[in-house]
Each structure stands twice: as structure tokens, then as C-alpha cells.
Amino acid sequence: MVTTATDATAVIAVNRFGLGKRASEPLPADPRRWLLDQIGRYDPRPAAFAQLQTTPEIAAQYASDRQKLQALDGDEKIALRKELNKAARLLYRSEIDARSLNALATPAPFLEALVHFWSNHFAVSADNPAMLSLAGAFEREAIRPHVTGRFTDLLLAVEQHPAMLIYLDQVRSAGPDSPLATRAKRRNAGKLPGINENLAREIMELHTVGVGSGYTQKDVTEFALALTGWSAGRMGGKADTSQAGVFQYRPGLHQPGSRLIRHRVYGASGEDQAGAVLKDLASDPATANHIATKLCRHFIADTPPQSAVKRVSKAFLASGGDLPAVYQALVDAPEAWAVQAAKIKTPWEWLVSAMRGLDYPDLGKANAANLLSQLGQPVWLPRSPAGYDDIAASWLAPDALVRRVEVSQRLAAKADRSLKPEELARNLLADTLTGSTAMEINRAESVQTGIALLLVSPDFQRR
Known part of the structure; x- marks a missing residue:
């Protein structure tokens, strides 16, 4: 040839x-056009995923199974737990098979590579039966529908997905002055509910502005307080199966009052307080640089050329986080086409x-x-x-x-x-x-x- x-x-x-x-x-006759045209051809719900369950369906079954498990003792309980763990592994494998089959058949391989990039950027880990069951649905529901939209929408979908909330232990995070904590104090409860900073920390450190961008531990704590109340329907043995695996805002967990985060005051607005913080983080120049660096590292070189990073970051900011505009800047970067792999x-x-x-x-x-x-x-x-x-x-x-x-x-x-x-x-x-x-x-x-x-x-x- x-x-x-x-x-x-x-x-x-x-x-x-x-x-x-x-x-x-x-081979494509016009390589750059071939890449960018895939944005219009991308199918967020391809045939390979058609038979897979939604998060609420998976969570409801999981909760129902846990209720059955709680009703048993001894050998019967051990046997059922093994059976349920096996079922979780089978579900996990079916999700991987669907992902792999779609990767083989897709008419939009660049967009699928971007799905995989974003899924790793917003990583969850299938370390236990619950996450084993939900990891695939997380990618299908939080990542895939938003890779051709705006970063703000992608970020919000990720942080409100039950898989992320469960993985980072956000579901029970409660402010020290929340209604729940206040009632516990009145009862002289031995163990008071408290905040969990995992989600706030990972959003800042990994998902948005990145390490070295100037945020402090105080900012993380304040953001964690703003996030209190963001939760999901429980999947344990006492769960309401009709609400399992659904994003919920629980006012009883929310810390009242305004928050000061990265030199900006966020008013006491309940569920929307954390949403306002996310929107500001999504549009921050540090986030643009962090995302641009990771995209250029993934598609160009382990040590990404700063000229390409600046090009992609500029497109991110100029477009308000419009991801197709960001992808076009990446494709237009001369450094991305270096012959040496x-x-x-x-x-x-x-x-x-x-x-x-x-x-x-x-x-x-x-x-x-x-x-x-x-x-x-x-x-x-x-x-x-x-x-x-x-x-x-x-x-x-x-x-x-x-x-x-x-x-x-x-x-x-x-x-x-x-x-x-x-x-x-x-x-x-x-x-x-x-x-x-x-x-x-x-x-x-x-x-x-x-x-x-x-x-x-x-x-x-x-x-």
C-alpha cells in the first residue's frame, strides 16, 4: 500500500x-473533519446498552435483596450473601461487555474515547457490591449524556449521581447545626452526626480547580457544609425501595447559614447553595487550565505542551465550558498531530x-x-x-x-x-x-x- x-x-x-x-x-480522507463530525453522530444511548438497567432499578433490587438478607441468620445468610455478591459481579461484567461491544462497533470512536477520558476524570471505584452494581450505570447516566454539552452540566450530573454520592460517603453527611444534629444533641445521643469532606475535597482537588489553585482547608470544610443535604435514596436493608438510588436533597441534614468559599459568600439557599459553588468552580480559570492539561496529557503527551494547554484552556473559558468547542481546540492544536507517537x-x-x-x-x-x-x-x-x-x-x-x-x-x-x-x-x-x-x-x-x-x-x- x-x-x-x-x-x-x-x-x-x-x-x-x-x-x-x-x-x-x-482511513478518513479529511482527518480533522472526520473527528469533529463525530460530535453530531455521537449516540449517548447506543444499542449495546439497550438492555441494561437504570440506577433506580439496580438500587431497588439491591435494597430488596438486603432486606431479605437481614431476615436470615447463620448458614442461610452466608449462602444468600454469596449469591448476591455473585449477582453483583455478573451485573458488573455485563456492563463491561456492553461498554466493550460499543467500543468495537461505534461510528464515533473519538467521542467514545472522550467518554472514557471523562469517566476516568470523574472516577468511582467498584470496591464493594454496591459500587460494583452502580459503576457502569454511573458512566451511562452521568457521563455519556453530557460529553457533548457544557462542563457545568456534566459536573452537576456527576456530583448528584447516587454512585458518586455513595462512593464518597456523602449520603449521611450532616452539618453540626442541622436539624438532625440538633435533635441528636437534645436526646444526648452518644454519637452525633457530622460532615464528611470527601466529596468537597475531590471536587476541588480532582474534578475542577485542581491542586495548587489556591483553595484552603477552610474552603474544603465550608464547601462540605454547603453540600450537606445532598444525598441519595438508601440501598440498605431498611431502605424504601421506591426511593433507592435517586438523588435526594434532605433539608434535615443541611447546615444552615451562608458559606465563605474562595473569597466568595454563598447565601443560605439550601440545595442551591452547593449548586452555586459548583457553577463558579466550573467556570473558574483554574478549572479551565486543569481540564485542558488533562485533555492534552491524554491525547498529546505525558508532559503536555503548554502552547496546546493554553489553546484548549482559552477555548474552555471563551465558550463558557462548551465541550465541543474545547474538543475543536484540541483537534486544532498543531502539537496533537506530531508524527512521533x-x-x-x-x-x-x-x-x-x-x-x-x-x-x-x-x-x-x-x-x-x-x-x-x-x-x-x-x-x-x-x-x-x-x-x-x-x-x-x-x-x-x-x-x-x-x-x-x-x-x-x-x-x-x-x-x-x-x-x-x-x-x-x-x-x-x-x-x-x-x-x-x-x-x-x-x-x-x-x-x-x-x-x-x-x-x-x-x-x-x-x-
Whole structure:
């Protein structure tokens, strides 16, 4: 195949911004337009997710199951708990299968890559049965509908989603002078309700303005007080199943009075008090810089060029956080089109691009959850609100590369035996295929070995 400068640019569009080229699909003739046109083609509720339950449905079933569990004792209780934990794992795997299937089939791979970016930016972690059940729904309901909207709306949807409120222990956070705390004091209760600062801290540190932007511990505490009352219908054994998994504002938990946060006073307006803080954080220049830095780190380089960061940050502020305008600034950044691939694919990116490159129409018998666990990046399980790292050092350990070799051999063993590895390599990588990688593939003793070598080559593992 004869390649041109246009081919090289097209490969960058497909592999760096997208999810990897499918062997059966041609390269885009106009790479930048191909990327931006996907904003209009993006489907927030694609067919792969059609049969999945909503958060209230999942939470109601979870609450009902916990009520049954509370009514049992001894061996019966142990047996039911095992059964319920197994059901949570099956739900988790079905969510991962749907996410993976959509990644293989999507006509808008750039937008799907952005969904995955935002899901990691606003990370929850499936560390327990409740979060195992809700993590997939969180991405579908809080992230997917808002990736082509405004950052303010995305932020509000995320922070009010029951999965985030439960994950960061916000549901029971109560002000020291709230009606609930006042009643507890009158009863001389041994344990008084109190505030939890997790959500306030992570919103500032991770979701908006970022570390080093000038906020103080006092600001975090004041914001936590403003957030009191933001809660969700309980999912425990005594829950009202009709309200389980639904955002709720509980006035009885809210700390009365105005709040002083980052040199600004927020009046005593109940539920809207925290919402007003979020809107100001969403439009802050520090947030624009924080989001721009993370986007450029994800799509351009581990150490993002400041010229690109400034371009994207400027677009964020000028548009009032209009995300399509931000994406266009990213695509328009000359630094994003450098021929040298500076990013190492994460396990998720690598597995999806490998399966797309081999033209997998679906998952077949592949267990995506198990494969990604083997590769070291189980979906929605970063075990930290900070999400998974987005730098090469986190994914280049020798044992991690060995796992990729093992998985590449399994994928290659199931590949079409009529494939010619050297032709496949040029199809997927075009001008980015180096002579050394081409030589190794040509020397392979079998089709399967050649394909496996392609998938673990530096050329394929970079984007």
C-alpha cells in the first residue's frame, strides 16, 4: 500500500484520537473533519446498552435483596450473601461487555474515547457490591449524556449521581447545626452526626480547580457544609425501595447559614447553595487550565505542551465550558498531530484497538472483564478517586508487558488465518510502521506469531 502524508495524518486521527483502526474500514480522507463530525453522530444511548438497567432499578433490587438478607441468620445468610455478591459481579461484567461491544462497533470512536477520558476524570471505584452494581450505570447516566454539552452540566450530573454520592460517603453527611444534629444533641445521643469532606475535597482537588489553585482547608470544610443535604435514596436493608438510588436533597441534614468559599459568600439557599459553588468552580480559570492539561496529557503527551494547554484552556473559558468547542481546540492544536507517537496505550486502549484491528464484530467468547483484570486495568476499579494514571510509567512495568504478550497470543490464535500480518500492519499503521517492526513481522514463523508480534510492537502500543 502506497502511503502519503494524508495517510499518516489519518492514522494519527484514528489511533491517537480514536480507538484504533478497523482493518475493514478505510482511513478518513479529511482527518480533522472526520473527528469533529463525530460530535453530531455521537449516540449517548447506543444499542449495546439497550438492555441494561437504570440506577433506580439496580438500587431497588439491591435494597430488596438486603432486606431479605437481614431476615436470615447463620448458614442461610452466608449462602444468600454469596449469591448476591455473585449477582453483583455478573451485573458488573455485563456492563463491561456492553461498554466493550460499543467500543468495537461505534461510528464515533473519538467521542467514545472522550467518554472514557471523562469517566476516568470523574472516577468511582467498584470496591464493594454496591459500587460494583452502580459503576457502569454511573458512566451511562452521568457521563455519556453530557460529553457533548457544557462542563457545568456534566459536573452537576456527576456530583448528584447516587454512585458518586455513595462512593464518597456523602449520603449521611450532616452539618453540626442541622436539624438532625440538633435533635441528636437534645436526646444526648452518644454519637452525633457530622460532615464528611470527601466529596468537597475531590471536587476541588480532582474534578475542577485542581491542586495548587489556591483553595484552603477552610474552603474544603465550608464547601462540605454547603453540600450537606445532598444525598441519595438508601440501598440498605431498611431502605424504601421506591426511593433507592435517586438523588435526594434532605433539608434535615443541611447546615444552615451562608458559606465563605474562595473569597466568595454563598447565601443560605439550601440545595442551591452547593449548586452555586459548583457553577463558579466550573467556570473558574483554574478549572479551565486543569481540564485542558488533562485533555492534552491524554491525547498529546505525558508532559503536555503548554502552547496546546493554553489553546484548549482559552477555548474552555471563551465558550463558557462548551465541550465541543474545547474538543475543536484540541483537534486544532498543531502539537496533537506530531508524527512521533508520544503516548503509551493503557490496557483498555490497547485491548480495544487490538480487537478493532482484527475486525472483531463482537466479543465472541472473550471475557472483557477478565482480560482487563489480567492486563492490570480492571474497568471502573482504580481504587482511588483520582482514577487510573495517564502516563507511560504506570503501564510499562516488565510484568505488564508480559501480560500483553500473553493476551496478544490469545487474540492472534483466534484471528482469521487468511490474514497476512505484514499487510495488516501496513493497513493499521501506514507510515507510522517502522522498518524494524515490519522486519520482525516478516520473519515470523506463522500467521499467528506475526499478528502477535504486531500487537505487542512499540508501533502498535503507542498512539
